[in-house]
Amino acid sequence: MPKNETKNLLFFLLPYLILFLLLFAFALSYSLILSFTNMSPGRPLEFTGATNYARLFGDPLVWNGFKVVSTVLFIQVPIMTGLALILAILLSSPLIRGKTIFRTIFIIPVMTSLVAATLMWYPMFGENYGVINLVLTGIGLPGFKWLLDPTLALVSIFTVITWRWTGYNMIMFLAGLQAIPRELYDAAALDAGRLQTVRHITLPLLKPIIIFSVVFSIIGSLQLFAEPYVLTGQGTSAGFATYTVAIRLYNIGFIQGQFGYASAIGWFMALVAVCGTFFFLKRLGFFARGE
Amino acid sequence: MKHVDLHKNIGLLLCYLFLIGFVIYTLTPVIWLGSLSIKPISEFFQTSKSFIPLNPTLEHYYNLFFKSDFLRWMLNSLIVAGGSAALTIVVASMAGYAFAFYKFRGKETLFMIALSSVMVPAYVLIIPWFLMFRTLGLINTYLALILPWGASMFSLFFMRVYIRSSVHPEILEAARVDGASERSVFFRIVMPIIVPGIATLAIVVFTMAFNDYFWPMIAMRSPDMYTLPVGMAQWPISAGGGSMGPTGAAAIRWGLAVTGPLVSIIPMLILFILFRDKFTKGLTLGAPKG
Numbered sequence: 231m232p233k234n235e236t237k238n239l240l241f242f243l244l245p246y247l248i249l250f251l252l253l254f255a256f257a258l259s260y261s262l263i264l265s266f267t268n269m270s271p272g273r274p275l276e277f278t279g280a281t282n283y284a285r286l287f288g289d290p291l292v293w294n295g296f297k298v299v300s301t302v303l304f305i306q307v308p309i310m311t312g313l314a315l316i317l318a319i320l321l322s323s324p325l326i327r328g329k330t331i332f333r334t335i336f337i338i339p340v341m342t343s344l345v346a347a348t349l350m351w352y353p354m355f356g357e358n359y360g361v362i363n364l365v366l367t368g369i370g371l372p373g374f375k376w377l378l379d380p381t382l383a384l385v386s387i388f389t390v391i392t393w394r395w396t397g398y399n400m401i402m403f404l405a406g407l408q409a410i411p412r413e414l415y416d417a418a419a420l421d422a423g424r425l426q427t428v429r430h431i432t433l434p435l436l437k438p439i440i441i442f443s444v445v446f447s448i449i450g451s452l453q454l455f456a457e458p459y460v461l462t463g464q465g466t467s468a469g470f471a472t473y474t475v476a477i478r479l480y481n482i483g484f485i486q487g488q489f490g491y492a493s494a495i496g497w498f499m500a501l502v503a504v505c506g507t508f509f510f511l512k513r514l515g516f517f518a519r520g521e
Numbered sequence: 522m523k524h525v526d527l528h529k530n531i532g533l534l535l536c537y538l539f540l541i542g543f544v545i546y547t548l549t550p551v552i553w554l555g556s557l558s559i560k561p562i563s564e565f566f567q568t569s570k571s572f573i574p575l576n577p578t579l580e581h582y583y584n585l586f587f588k589s590d591f592l593r594w595m596l597n598s599l600i601v602a603g604g605s606a607a608l609t610i611v612v613a614s615m616a617g618y619a620f621a622f623y624k625f626r627g628k629e630t631l632f633m634i635a636l637s638s639v640m641v642p643a644y645v646l647i648i649p650w651f652l653m654f655r656t657l658g659l660i661n662t663y664l665a666l667i668l669p670w671g672a673s674m675f676s677l678f679f680m681r682v683y684i685r686s687s688v689h690p691e692i693l694e695a696a697r698v699d700g701a702s703e704r705s706v707f708f709r710i711v712m713p714i715i716v717p718g719i720a721t722l723a724i725v726v727f728t729m730a731f732n733d734y735f736w737p738m739i740a741m742r743s744p745d746m747y748t749l750p751v752g753m754a755q756w757p758i759s760a761g762g763g764s765m766g767p768t769g770a771a772a773i774r775w776g777l778a779v780t781g782p783l784v785s786i787i788p789m790l791i792l793f794i795l796f797r798d799k800f801t802k803g804l805t806l807g808a809p810k811g
Contacts, residue, residue: 239623243619253671342789393547453642492648496647
């Protein structure tokens, strides 16, 4: 091993370590402490114990937020994951032509920022000028107030999220499919139909990547902010149908300046993210197999 | 046999229909936006609508480039994304090297802490960041957006794994025997080997920083410091969701809201065209292999 070990080690490690300790470790502890105070500008700082957490449990808008992100989690995430899987399986099949063109088109949304993606869909949902209503009225159906009706506003949000992230998940599944040995398919194709091959070979081998993508989606849905904030007037164009936990946190912390309470909401979100992921992995028997 | 073939063909037809359906879903908003972006405002709200503009105009693009802060926001986004990528690759490759080849006490513990931090929602950190950067007088500066990327753990993780798998310890030993200092071992020998990994990481961080919204929205307080997402997100709010044809300033914002998003993805498009493989590979960064 090299000479002057400690000195050299510090040279390589210190830049990252300083930033990590300051912007992660210190910041994390700081917000934990804040969550037990009443901190807000122009008020004397006091430790208030678990008051913020008690308030959180009685805050209907926080629970409303969790309800909104749960619908995303239990309805939108499965639809998107399924779509991405089908696309990936189709685009890795030798029977389909024009794969490169399809793949390039499906990757376009991945390049957009969440805000740009949302703005791109904004003119689609318009009441009198949106494409969706144009098509509906064109075939003799009534148009809808997409962003003003509670159910339809949620559907609109789902549509944008699915548009933005399906291609991303598809790319991940495609990478996983490419890692499956060709011989396995050829062997399976001899005595099993295509659908059986998918069910018994493809899906089990893709399992780790599917789990990764769903965990990523769980954490992502919980933190949902930009799409409802931009598309549905800060989450309030249809009552509170699209008012997420993150929007609540933003309003409490950065509009009302109640940093203490906002930190408590943030920590509660983190707790739900960790527990939710853990529970999901446990249900799948992820820990039992020692993987 | 005939029956099986027919069955197969119908299946294939359904597959293509599914793919084409998804193409329509993906492209409709982009094409519609492109069409709106060259329509005069009055045509947005006409009763007889068509995809093809009747009187094409470039006035929205003119307003976007010369009468709004758009180009300034684009510049801000590029500076922030470039700065974040530069900081991250330097810091993460150095720390990644230390984690890959040095033995020190608490190494694995430190690494596990860094890894588990992926689970923590950014919202927990953003309130302290705001207070800390405000104390340092760094709110509304590029540094406020750049510095947090230097602490990103997925970069450290990626560089550690990449250096472990691409650099052979024997080469380093050989150089040390020849009397090279640790720093020149790193900069002269390790760095050139890991250039492809550095490029992938740079593209990933550039993209993420370019597209980031929540923290920039809080850290950047004045319109001249907004990044693209922060600035553009204001348009629909100020333009309103009204169904009547807008006039005056509201009409101009309508025009901006349909041109801005299209132009804003141009840097990403260039990045994608130039570094297609790395861009795609970067998306799967962190995913389990196989």
